[in-house]
Amino acid sequence: MSPSSGGAPRIVVVGAGAFGGWTALMLRRAGAEVTLIDAWGPGHARASSSGETRVIRGTYGDRAIYTHMAARAMQLWQAHDEASQRRFFHPVGAIWIFSGNESFGEASVGPMRDAGLAVEWLDPDEARARWPHINVEGVSRVLWEPGAGYALARRACEHVVETLVAEGGHYVTAQVRPVEDLDGPLSALALEDGTSVKADGFVFACGPWLGTVLPDVVGGRVRPSRQESFYFGTPAGDARWLPPDMPVWLDYGDRMYYGIPGNANRGFKVADDTYGATFDPTHGDRAHTPEMLAEARTFLRRRFPALADAPLLGSEVCQYELTSDSHFLVDRHPHAGNAWIVGGGSGHGFKMGPAIGEYVTRLVLEQGESAPEFRLGNR
Template identity: 55%
Template sequence: MKQKPHVVVVGAGAFGGWTALYLQRQGARVTLVDAWGPGNARASSGGETRVIRATYGPRAVYTHLAVRALALWQEHERRWKQRLLHPIGVLWLVEDDDAYETAALPILKEAGTRFEQLTGAETAKRYPQINCERVRWAIFERDGGYLTARRACAAVLEGFLAAGGVYRQVAVQPPVPGEAVRATDGSTLAADVYVFACGPWLGKLFPDVIGDRVRATRQEVFFFGTPPGDGRFTEEALPVWADHGNHFTYGIPGNEWRGFKVADDARGPVFDPTSGERLPSPEALRSARDYVAVRFPALKDAPLLEARVCQYENSPDEHFIVDRHPSAENLWLVGGGSGHGFKHGPAVGELVAGLVLTGRQADPQFRLSRFAQ
């Protein structure tokens, strides 16, 4: 490869933006493009907040990736003098099936994370605003918390531009291996290497190689109002929480005063991220209200302040995709965030930049060949 290759990165979200930044810093000449802009309302990296946590059940690769990502978030907060990370902790509530959390404990320890294992009684005493009647035990990750998603995407773009990168807001047409990528405005994006990190649109741009291996699903998020002057549901009094009961429900208190965030992690129906209407459904709102009334009794009948429809872009096994296109050595495909990718953005960007510039292969769990097995 040339000493200073030109790389076009398509997609300015968590994976693409960080990849472009690291490529630019490591000596490439980089053009970053996005159809609507970093952290836009259609993007999987849009919205206000995302959880950062290291508990991943038996999947050690993501615990270690999260630890690296956390260090990079902290580094860039200092570098950019912006607050992007709120390290208020993450509390995992365990009721019946505890296989996921039990498998995570030795991995968290081996990775050097700071965590506590609490009994149900200890959890109830520490957080009386949570109904812990059925909680048997819990994990508290001291260094976890949440990230300001949309703001972080904008900060990454600013850092990329400051490093000498070029940004263009254009959409691209489905590429033809071996040819320059064409934008929908008629211009041509010629480069030595291409990285497509375009979230839920990856399958549409590469129907033969990706197709339904990245499938967008509709996900709904609700923000409820807390009682006037009640500090029990602020981020000073309550961490991010992840509830493994009948459903995997999670939430973020405070959200920089936007409200008490509640979301069901269960995969929703298939969704078109370009044309789909983003109106919340009465069924999902009712389910969220029912959950809040049980787990946080003081918030029963709390008013809805805000609702948002976003999407996950899911791979079949919820592993990320980081690999070359099988018909084009100079074309990389990065995606499959599967609802847990945002926190890993800086670590994934660092990884992908290294692969692109050295020609190495990604780890087997990220390669496309796993789908043929």
């Protein structure tokens, strides 16, 4: 991208979640002058990147593009941890529990090994020997991914923005007005306080708000969905439910439940990955429903019977931002060549933050073209 007034290109990034924060940081490290804008702040409670933890794994069936991106993201997470002397990525391993249909796991193995990710099949007896506190009745096989784990979500978003500012970038808390009816390059963003921000290039990484910020281009192509998570209390001093005795787990059946051990000391996390109803991320009620809690307890009783009567410590309602095919949306604005749209994490995007940041930085600064899977026209 060529700057309009000489010197480094000026880039505005809208959204300080996993995609936007990392993109802003990578752009800054590539030499751009960067301003990052968010309406409520990094890791805020309404964001899809909020909460304590997110799963990091490389299992993606035959969607090899994501397996390779996840492998790169893990490298970048580890490099960030080493440079900052902090620990945001916890590679505690992950298990996929299959009860009959193993096709997703089978399709994942080849791309994972191609990407350099370790993976191993276990039969039920082997799984029971390693994790006797998991009930494997009815389980056909378990896929073990030792290099997977989880990341600290809210804390990582905050730290990425802190790092951006420390390295010379700018962060602003502000609400961006909708951008529509463009018929050429975008020169400035209007803010709700009446001011505007000028730049040479723009990245819209607004998560579930992409459709409202870009109503005529994105609109309903990204749907926010209501997702509930629950946190249960384990017995005092019982280390079975913490790493290394307990990995990240994903139960692949008629519905997919998943969980994260310890969950930053907040409780044993149980969440249903099934896409929920359309949700208003700004004004939606974030209290859990009794029905979803009952279903989570039923699952807990079956798969982790020792926790059948565990007390509920807390719950959380967040949202995914879904595309029609769950592929990411990374593409140039169709009417403004200097603006990029980055989102559609679809419930699996957080882990990819640093790799997306690296990827988008190349697209923006080198005027590249995104992968076909990510393009706006596919939705």
